[in-house]
Amino acid sequence: MPFERRVQVGSSSGLHARPAAAFVRAAAAHPHRITIGRPDGPAVVASSILSVLGLHVGYGEEVVLTAEDELAVGALDELSALLGQDLDRED
Numbered sequence: 001m002p003f004e005r006r007v008q009v010g011s012s013s014g015l016h017a018r019p020a021a022a023f024v025r026a027a028a029a030h031p032h033r034i035t036i037g038r039p040d041g042p043a044v045v046a047s048s049i050l051s052v053l054g055l056h057v058g059y060g061e062e063v064v065l066t067a068e069d070e071l072a073v074g075a076l077d078e079l080s081a082l083l084g085q086d087l088d089r090e091d
Contacts, residue, residue: 032072
């Protein structure tokens, strides 16, 4: 049974350049296989920058994060929170 989180992308440029790189780095920091995709489309490995960029996800679009391992639930929560932020915003 897969575990999933649905989240709207909060970055003003969507998952491009800096937001995608920050997301991929965070996904790669976890030992679990996590995927990301649109609700009605194929999923790609979340730790692959080329795959994530290839999704062409824009601001406000919903994506689904999925993991097969219950131990990955914390990672799904962390990555969902990250995607919901505007990672383009300069602090």
